[in-house]
Each structure stands twice: as structure tokens, then as C-alpha cells.
Amino acid sequence: MFTAFEDLDTLLNDLIGSVRAILGDTFVGAYLQGSFALGAADLLSDCDFIIATTVPPGGTAEAQLRRLHDEIPTRPGHWPKDMEGSYADITSLRNADGLGTPWLFSNHGSRDLVWDTHCNTLHTRWILRHHGITLAGPPIADLIDAVDPEAMRASMRAALPEVMAGLRTWARFDMAWTQRYTVTEYCRVLYTLRTGKIASKRRALEWASEHLDPHWRPLLAQVIEDRALGWVPAEPPRPGSLDATYAFAAYAESFAG
Template sequence: MLTRFPALDALLTELVGTARDILGNTFVGAYIQGSFALGGGDEHSDCDFIIATTVLPSGRAEADLRRLHDEIPTRTGPWTSELEGSYADIASLRSVADMGVPWLFNNHGHRELTWDTHCNNPHARWILRNRGITMAGPPVTDLVDEVPPEALRDEARAALPTIMSDLRTWAPFDIAWTQRYAVATYCRTLYTLDTAEVAYKRQAMEWARDHLDPRWRPLLTQAIEDRALGWDPAAPPRPGSMAETYAFAAYAEASGTVGR
């Protein structure tokens, strides 16, 4: 089994098989990254993938991949809108020097592929190299170099001041899901600053509850326990939780070198 969800495993297996047929001899391998690779994937997670190729898809192969990802979300089933990942050429996949090269990217829930750097950054590459699950092809360590600790810390340090403003560009702030996501994102960023590793959301929040100022334990406990509620666009944040989240954000930004 790739994950603990048979329906997701079946979808991933079909995706890899179809992508291999489309890509032909440019197909190198397929890998799970993200929360499922980290061991924290659950029914509320999307499933992140990387499909490695000898060259970036173009021409007929690109067109066929676009048709594939346009069709998958139209199917029934719990996971058809939860795949997220990129088609990455092995040259830019290997070295940290090529972070930021755009890859053909499928944003979960979207039917149109875009050229994006979403999966080509230090934390995604760290997960892939250190925790990636091989679905097809050679071991991922044959394709991806180690990510230097300072690359991870520099990325986290740069992200801290804009987490909240970046979140506002795509997430509604009048629902409980966004409040929990904001807390988890700050925790994951502080965890990376402290450890030079990447944690899934619950793992990072539990670490924060154990290591940060005890003043934040009620907020962190609330965010951990409420994750089981999942996405509900009609559910507002718990009373007072957004104010606490803003305060926690200010604390995180001010103490961005915690543990160092």
C-alpha cells in the first residue's frame, strides 16, 4: 500500500500508469511527497506527488497531461480533487541551485495545469529527498541532492513576516479552517527554523505546544483538536480564536529564531 486509503492508492496507481504512457521514454519515476510522505496524511489532506522526467513535458505530451488533469477532478470519489504535484525534469530536480525553475504543476482541485515553482523549493525538496515514497522508478535519493540546513532555515525565516498576508490572498478569514491553517503554518515554520527539517501540521503543532511559551498551549490544543473537523465553509472560527491567532502570529514573527 502507498497510503492507508485504498481509493487514493488506486487513483495514484492509475495516474502513474497513464502519465508513464503519455511521457513514454521521458518518464523516469513517480514519488509521493508532502504530508503523506511525512506520515501525517489523513482524510483532510491533499496528496502531493512528483513525476520525474528526462525533459520538461512539451508538445503532445504536455497537451495529453493537461487533458488528463482536466478530466480527473470530474470523477466521483473522495480524492479526485485532492491530487497536487508537478512534472519535474531530472536536471532541475537534482540540485538546490535549480530551485525556482518552474515545473508543470497541478494545484489540487484545479483542472488546468500551470507552469509554477510551487513544488520546487527547499521544504518540498527536503520532504522528497528524506521522506519521499517511491511509486515507480529509482530511489528518490538517486535523483535529488541533500538540502543544506541553511537553505531550509533561510526559506522559513523569509516566509515568517508574510505568512498572514499571503494567506489572505487565497483563504477566507471568516471560517474556522483558515484559523487552524494559520496556526499550523506558523508552527511548521518555527519547527523548520529550529530543526532544519520539515514536519506535517499536527506534528509541528504538538512540537510547538511542548517547546514554545506555555501561554500558547490553549490555542495550540484547540487547533490540534479541531483539525478533525476538516473543511467547512459555514463554520466560523471559535470565539476569540482569531484574536489569539493574530497574537500568536506576532509572537512567532518576533521570535523567529526560537531554539537557535
């Protein structure tokens, strides 16, 4: 058993078998990161994976992977539409020298693979190194060097002023989900800025409630309570919660200095 969900384990076993057959000798291993690795996954979580390879997939292998990931989201059940991950060559995966290298990426619910740096972050490496779940292959810690906590802090310090601008490129702020996600994202950035580590969404919110100005506790409690509502596009933010979120964002960004 890899996870607490039998149907997800079945899907992961099938994915590993299919990918092994496609990649052949270039397959190194398969791993879980994200919420599952951090021990905080539930039915609202994505299943974040990394497939390690000796070289980036290309040619026939890339074409076959594209067909596989085009088909997976069409399967019945919950998890086929909640898979997200990348095919990372072990050279660029090893350490921060590989940042900026695009990996073949499957976005949440998408049927297309794209070359993207979405998973190629210090954040992903830290989770894999400390908490990654090995599905197949060698222990993931053997493939990734230790991540410098100061490098983690520096990356969050640089990211903090851009959080809201980044969200506005893809998220709708007339949705309750976006209000909750925004507060959570700032909490996760602040947690890493303070500790040099990564926390799950809920743990970051709890940490913020414990360590930030008590003025924000009602907002943080609302986000924790409402997370169970999930993605409902027609649901507007609670009255006043969006203004509170914008104020919290300004407060959080003041820590960038």
C-alpha cells in the same frame, strides 16, 4: 500498497500508467511527498505527488497531460479531487540551483495545469530526500542532493514575516479553517527554523506546544482538536480564536530576527 487507502492506490496506479504512456522515454519516476511521505496522512490530507521527467513536458505530451488532469477531478470518489503535484525535470529537481524554475503543476481539485513554482521548494526536496515514497522509478534519494539545514533555516527566516501577507491573498479569515491553518503554518515554519527539518502539521503543533511559551498551549490545543472538522466554508472561527491567532502570528514573527 502505497498508502492506507485502497481507492487512492488504484488512482495512483492509473495515474502512473497514463503518465508513462504519455511521457514515454522522458518519464523517470513517480513519488509521493507531503503528509503521506511524513506518515501523517488522513482523509483530510491532499495527496502530494511529484512526477520526475528527463525534460519539462511540452508539445503533444503537455497537451495530453492537460487532458488527463482535466478529467481526473471529474471521477467519483474522494481522492480524485484531492490530488496535487508537479512534473519536475530532473535537472532542476536535483538541488537548490533549480529553485525558481516553473514546473507543470496540478493544484488541489483543479482541472487546469499551470506552470508554477508551487512545488519547487527546499521544503519539497527535503521531504522527498528523507521520506519520499517511490511509486515508480529509481529511489527518489538518487535524484535529489542532500538539503543544507542552514539553507532550510534561512528560507524560513525569510518567509516568516510574509506568512500572514501571503495568506491574505487567498484565504478568508471569517472561516474557522483559515484560523486553524494560520496557526499550523506558523508552527511548521518555526519548527523548520529551529530544527532545519520538516514536520507534519500535527507534529509541528505538538512540537510548538512542547517548546514555545506555555501561554499558547490553549490555542494550539484548540487547533489540534478542531482539525478533524475539516473544510466548512460557513463555519466561523471560535469566539476569541482569531484574535489569539493574530497575537500568535506576531509572537511567531518575532523569531525572524
